[in-house]
Amino acid sequence: MKLGIIGTSEISRLFVQGAVETGCYEPYAVYSRKAETGEEYASHYHIRHVFTKLEDLANCPELDVIYIASPNSLHFPQAKLCLSAGKHVIVEKPGMATSAQLEELFEIAEKNHVYLLEAIRPIYNPDLAVLKEAVAKIAPVHYVYLNYMKYSSKYDAYKAGKNPPVFSPEYDGGALADLGIYNLYLCVALFGAPKSSKCFASLLDSGVDGVSTQILEYDGFNAVLTSSKISVSRSPSEIQGENGTVTLEGPTSLDAIRLYTRDGGETLLSTQRRSSMYFQQKALARIITERDAAAYEQACDRMRCCIGLLEQGRRQAGIRFSAT
Template sequence: MNFGIIGTNFISDWFVNAGRRCEGFYVQAVYSRTMEKGRTFADKHGIPDCYDSLEALASADNVDAVYIASPTACHAAQSIQMLNAGKHVLCEKPVASNEKELRAMLAAAKEHGVVFMEAMKLVINPAFDAIMENLPKLGKIRRVTFQMCQYSSRYDKFKNGIIENAFRPELSNGSLMDIGVYCVHPMVKILGKPDRVMASCVKLHNGVDGMGTILASYDEQGAQAELIYSKITDSPVPSQIQGEDGTMYMESLPILTKVWIRYRDKSREDISFELKDPGNNMNYEIAEFMRIAEANESAETHNQYSVWEMQVMDEARRQMGIVFPADKV
């Protein structure tokens, strides 16, 4: 499958390196707003074609699929443009600014008979497969706690007056969108859409959320979920899934490094899994996306989790008073 890439940041570097571990993967083209940046990225990775026009990329006959790694505020328009041109689209997380945008993206994919999928590496890999396979050992699930608190390398610049994209709410960015999504998505994959959420955040001087907490309730299941995320503090505390018979611990979202269960009798079971490259596990989401597209299958199951993700995040932002320009369209 021949890919085009929109965006030339470090995530795109990871994508190329991970994709080259997938059979049939090839990067044909890259798009950047400036030809100079595009050429630099293309030369670095040996990519034949370079564009500074989205229209030219969309019309390229030798590109089958497009990976989108631009700022979140650009995801919907760029995805829809590529989908309308008959390209499959793998869009980096968070998939959109809000549910309305995502619905439009999914509608475009359906209309043109192509695959659209969110690049959610956390839940498409052997480590998360092992989590799902071992959940029954915990008994009835009562509490899920996902935590990702990672002090951003860009925060020091922010404090010095240099505001990069990750801290710009006008680009649909912030702590919830950047890393909180890694807490929301596995929650809805494990428990489904919650009955209600309560959300609170800490805002920085430009209105961007630096950290936040979401409490989700599942009435029929008799379960709760706690989501704790931050770009302005750091924490090594593992995430956990508490059941009546035991608790599963998970280290290091979004690239899981260790999973184990502690049962009520205090015995421990380590959960084994193998990752081809523990430092970059994007190859699994790429392989799944390619499999679905080449088999002419539907990505509906993956997309349902993305819809629930957006619904939870939209409601959380409403409660926290976080409004993006995309919400006003």
């Protein structure tokens, strides 16, 4: 598939590297507001075309799929433009700010016979199946703690009075949207949609959250999901069951999954594989090229659930974002 790219950030570079490794994509065109930035990016991946007008990228007839890695609040209008032009879209997490935006895009995608997919690595990681098997062994589950707390490289700039997108309500920044979304997706992948959800946050002066805690209620247990852009956690994520405990280092790459049995046994279950980006890009390409309607419907249902929980959490915690 010929791939168009919106955004030249580090996550965009990692996505394209993984896409090239799969052999399923040909990076063909990139959009950047500044021609020199786009040309520098294109030189790394032998990309043929650099566009400085978004409409030109969306309407490029050779493109099959467009990957969107712009600031969060731009996902909706950019995806709408590309879907309306008849292009499949892969959008970085979080896909959208609100459920209403998401449903509008699904309608446009259906009308134009294309797919809208979200790049969310743990869902397509083969070790997710390993984690599910481990959780089944310790069942019934009684408590879940998932955390992704990482000091942002942009936080010092924010404290110095600058306005990096990740800490700006204009761009739908904050810990919950940037990191907490991984916790949400992993929890929903393991246990399904919760009965209820409540979110609390420590807000920065900008109006976005530096730290957030979301509590999901399930039958028989609660899941506590924490995220931070202004501090670092040294604690692993943990799933406690009646017959043991499962830990992992993080919700993105599912590193260092360990099973602790109730009698004191310990087993490292993670395997050495290719990068989680590789598996994500491979899976997304397969869904699109094979027109796997069942897998696409499952992906859409996950997006509906998790974007809904994200939107609800922001409102409950008073986190400012552009769609409000």
